[in-house]
Amino acid sequence: MRWYRDITSVEKRTLWSCFAGWALDGVDTQVFSLVIPSLLATWSISKGQAGLIGGATLVAGALGGLLAGILADRVGRVRALQITVIWFSLFTFLSAFAQSFDQLLALKTLQGIGFGGEWTAGAVLLSETMNPKHRGKAMGIVQSAWGFGWGGAVLLYMLVFSFVSPQWAWRVLFAIGLAPAVLVLYLRRNIVEPAREAQTARDDRGQRGVFSIAAGxxxxxxxxxxxxxxxxxxxxxxxxxxxxxxxxxxxxxxxxxxxxxxxxxxxxxxxxxxxxxxxxxxxxxxxxxxxxxxxxxxxxxxxxxxxxxxxxxxxxxxxxxxxxxxxxxxxxxxxxxxxxxxxxxxxxxxxxxxxxxxxxxxxxxxxxxxxxxxxxxxxxxxxxxxxxxxxxxxxxxxxxxxxTRGARMAASAQNGTVAEAPAASRS
Structure with missing residues (x-):
């Protein structure tokens, strides 16, 4: 882990913030697969209906990833990450209060937009913050957070279902999904927005439209x-x-x-x-x-x-x-x-x-x-x-x-700021 000692404090904070966001995403998403038997019993829904919820969440996640990429180019990486974390936390929490299959389907679909968007916003933020020599290691470590979140979901499931009756335990697990919103407070205080290159900054001052960004x-x-x-x-x-x-x-x-x-x-x-x-x-x-x-x-x-x-x-x-x-x-x-x-x-x-x-x-x-x-x-x-x-x-x-290994998108952070550097040769 010598490389970790060499990176700046800004890079470390960004790395672990993105790691935490993706791990919490993993918890909220995997909890659903674990509580399916309880949902089948509580509302007497079919396995096909439960599968529809899971499928709708995944499709919404893909849509959220597309939208979050455009949002990150429009309003900045940190702000896009904050919005997506709040979004998936809020709709996971609201899922705890669903009173019917249709309500849960709608809420989980909306949650999916946030969890899909969080990966995109976090990946772009981290890639522009990290030293090019260590970017791959940082991105791979953040991806592993999904596995830790998966394991965390299993542990939470075992804990909650040990003390709460099944018809209420799944609601408790969804309610815990509000916890990631606390991460936004840390993001606002400690994470630096990567500097914009001159042309991008001029375009943003001209308030590029969403369709213009997407067509780019x-x-x-x-x-x-x-x-x-x-x-x-x-x-x-x-x-x-x-x-x-x-x-x-x-x-x-x-x-x-x-x-x-x-x-x-x-x-x-x-x-x-x-x-x-x-x-x-x-x-x-x-x-x-x-x-x-x-x-x-x-x-x-x-x-x-x-x-x-x-x-x-x-x-x-x-x-x-x-x-x-x-x-x-x-x-x-x-x-x-x-x-x-x-x-x-x-x-x-x-x-x-x-x-x-x-x-x-x-x-x-x-x-x-x-x-x-x-x-x-x-x-x-x-x-x-x-x-x-x-x-x-x-x-x-x-x-x-x-x-593209070693491509210089953003230099290492110095004194709390990130300076843009020329791209590396892509031979």
Missing amino acids: IFDPAVIRTTLVGALIGLGAHGGYHAITTWLPTYLKTERHLSVLGTGGYLAVVIVAFIVGCFVSAWLQDRIGRRWNVILFAVCCAVMVNIYTFLPVSDTTMLILSFPLGLFSAGIPATLGALFNELYPQGVRGTGVGFCYNFGRIASAGFPVLIGHMSSSMSLGAALGIDAGAAYGLVVIAALMLPE
């Missing part, structure tokens, strides 16, 4: 970056959703494995996610963004095919879940640094929000495609082909991008 990522100077970045987002999310949607069903119905629902399996997956983010954080500052993404994409494709085409016992599956979780975490842990380094400051938030969240929306087609393919072949074969194609798309798209 399709300017001839950056449209190739936008299209290729969107393909990476599509492949990365498509492979992830293919695995998380269908792999448990495949292992349970075709391989008849029983370990999936155990606490041991969940613990392995959470730890693997955190370790994967840390490994990716270290590697991307050493081998570069492109090769890091390619390495993890190839490893994910190999692991999925091992699961689907080789004999797997309960014990073997539990062991293999660690490298699978590790490799699947490595790609998103790289995308924050990669996407930020591809865009000029004036449209950086919009570009990052689009590349990451276009992929989240469009990737919904991958699990659907597996379902259709499984009618004419085994589910395992459909899963292996589909996930392999998704991660293959990541590899091809990454090869079409320049290497």
